[in-house]
């Protein structure tokens with residue numbers, strides 16, 4: 088099963104991807120996490136994308152398409168794309184890449200959330216410094232205070248691009264560059280919307296209900 092989670096910054100893509108990864112044995116391909124790992128490793132790519140990411144702008148299609156192409160091969164039981172594609176050219180490149188490998192997309196799930204809730208989610212977000220799992224100051228604290236639920240790590244970070252100035256630019260990038268891929272998938276008949284305003288467990292239930300209709 089190959090799926091895409093789509094939605095604005097803070098919609099809950101990463102949170103849901105982690106849960107689906109466990110439940111279905113899929114590989115989460117989170118491009119934001121990949122880029123942050125490149126930065127942490129001090130690679131040339133990491134240095135190149137640093138300023139763009141912190142400002143809240145999108146990294147170039149060229150870079151992103153190369154980055155994802157090298158990862159899709161490792162996802163034998165299927166993948167969950169989280170954060171890719173984010174532009175129409177990325178969506179087209181993904182189709183070409185999958186066709187070449189004899190793979191296909193089963194579902195694109197759009198997680199919808201009100202703007203006010205998104206602002207609150209990003210302002211309260213903190214993530215595990217090791218595995219990137221997302222938490223929230225009030226909505227979603229780790230089960231054991233100070234310990235990541237997913238990997239047991241004890242350090243957390245806040246993202247530079249969750250500052251209000253960068254958040255404004257990210258919403259604008261979503262509206263102008265990413266939202267146009269929704270009709271692209273709608274036309275293919277594979278787009279489903281879920282209500283991302285519900286609590287985290289309920290959103291997972293909605294997505295599982297959608298995926299249960301797809302043959303594994």
Ligand code: ADP
Nearest residue numbers: 097098099100101102208212221222223226287
């Ligand atoms: P995205 O990957 O789409 O940017 P995240 O999964 O990182 O979003 O979630 C953004 C923030 O909102 C995190 O702090 C997360 O804990 C919180 N969050 C995620 N889903 C929900 C939800 N359904 N209700 C309330 N808070 C949520």
Ligand code: ADP
Nearest residue numbers: 096097118119140143144145146151170171173
């Ligand atoms: P969020 O969880 O808020 O949706 P991500 O963690 O997915 O954000 O992405 C963080 C940043 O990484 C983006 O603002 C952008 O700079 C860069 N990025 C991630 N994926 C892509 C992509 N597919 N195309 C362009 N830039 C990307």
Ligand code: ZN
Nearest residue numbers: 215218235238
């Ligand atoms: Zn962790």
